[in-house]
Amino acid sequence: MIYKVYYQENLLQVPVRENTKSIYVEADSERSVRAKLKDRAYNIEYVQRLEGIHLEYEQAAPHFELEEV
Structure with a gap:
């Protein structure tokens, strides 16, 4: 599954x-x-699971890049 993770870079702020x-x-x-x-x-x-039409929409965006972790 693919997840979209919303985050802040600074843990203390x-x-x-x-x-x-x-x-x-x-x-x-x-x-x-x-x-x-x-x-x-x-x-x-927030961690959001992407599936179906929402996943297709995100994949079509130019900024979509799957992070290698």
Whole structure:
């Protein structure tokens, strides 16, 4: 499955919507995604599973790039 992860780069700073970034990760579960990104010290806001039409939409976007973790 492919997940879209919304995160802040600074773990110690209060989250600000304008600073939120996203990456796409392939994993078996949300727990697995969080485990894969644990060493990056991201402040993970939300992990969203992409499937069906939503996944197709995201894949068609020019910024879609699957992160190798």
